[in-house]
Amino acid sequence: MARWGSGAAGPQARFFRQFSHHLIGFATWLPPLIWFNTFVAEATFIHGPSMYPFLNPHYNESLRQDLCLVYKLYAHENLQRGMVVTFRSPEDPNQITVKRVVGLEGDTVRTRAPYPFEYVHVPSGHVWVEGDGDKTKDSNTYGPISARLITGRITHILSPWNRAGRVKWWEHRERDGVRREAESL
Numbered sequence: 001m002a003r004w005g006s007g008a009a010g011p012q013a014r015f016f017r018q019f020s021h022h023l024i025g026f027a028t029w030l031p032p033l034i035w036f037n038t039f040v041a042e043a044t045f046i047h048g049p050s051m052y053p054f055l056n057p058h059y060n061e062s063l064r065q066d067l068c069l070v071y072k073l074y075a076h077e078n079l080q081r082g083m084v085v086t087f088r089s090p091e092d093p094n095q096i097t098v099k100r101v102v103g104l105e106g107d108t109v110r111t112r113a114p115y116p117f118e119y120v121h122v123p124s125g126h127v128w129v130e131g132d133g134d135k136t137k138d139s140n141t142y143g144p145i146s147a148r149l150i151t152g153r154i155t156h157i158l159s160p161w162n163r164a165g166r167v168k169w170w171e172h173r174e175r176d177g178v179r180r181e182a183e184s185l
């Protein structure tokens with residue numbers, strides 16, 4: 001009978017050797033994958049109706065959700081009107097929200113209910129974000145958000161397959177009631 005120390009490798013010893021080899025291989029790739037997912041890009045499901053009908057166009061018909069690619073590297077820099085971004089909610093920093101950039105710093109935006117004033121001037125380092133749908137909690141609820149809260153940009157829809165492709169945010173019609181900084185000078 002072969003013993004552990006006798007040099008003969010039984011099936012159990014081979015299993016543990018192969019298992020530890022695969023475990024070490026997996027463990028060496030895990031930190032770079034976590035880093036990539038945290039700081040570069042990730043695939044994420046979009047929940048809820050706030051970006052309806054642009055994202056989740058069937059939210060009221062089925063449980064299907066859009067799977068999107070979120071590009072995170074330097075996400076808060078070079079923002080433009082119409083971009084779809086993810087950001088930490090000002091009300092709950094543990095919650096990531098998806099909205100469209102409507103106004104940039106220096107812009108004057110005509111607000112919607114429940115915002116208490118008819119117009120708001122977007123301060124430096126901030127953006128005005130709104131959802132495309134009616135059921136949305138956005139800047140009309142909590143005001144302009146700091147651009148530093150932005151964690152990513154939605155760049156591609158990955159699923160469902162019939163809608164897969166690049167998010168063409170620049171083709172989105174700008175909302176009425178936004179006066180650009182250059183126009184107000």
